[in-house]
Amino acid sequence: MPSDSTARSGGLPADFFSASTFGTLSGCAVVTWVVTAVLSGVLRGDPKIVGLVVACVGWRLSTGFAARPDATVVAKQLAGVR
Numbered sequence: 298m299p300s301d302s303t304a305r306s307g308g309l310p311a312d313f314f315s316a317s318t319f320g321t322l323s324g325c326a327v328v329t330w331v332v333t334a335v336l337s338g339v340l341r342g343d344p345k346i347v348g349l350v351v352a353c354v355g356w357r358l359s360t361g362f363a364a365r366p367d368a369t370v371v372a373k374q375l376a377g378v379r
Contacts, residue, residue, distance in 0.1 A: 329355055 312318070333348040340347065 325355065325359070 329348065329352050333344060333351045336342070336351065337344040337347040
């Protein structure tokens, strides 16, 4: 029997579809779009290919940081927050 936090949406946590998760997703999309636009202009590459590479690198970095037990500390250090 699933717990109350996962019973709502087939195994997903109850806070999976929240304002903060959509904010994080939109922030990642905007950063990917900006970095892709700059790199494709500088490197004179195809924006579709550069965007795919940027998205894959961003995905790998984010999952690598999320898997670390001290991911919150690393994120705060990168943001300059104490």
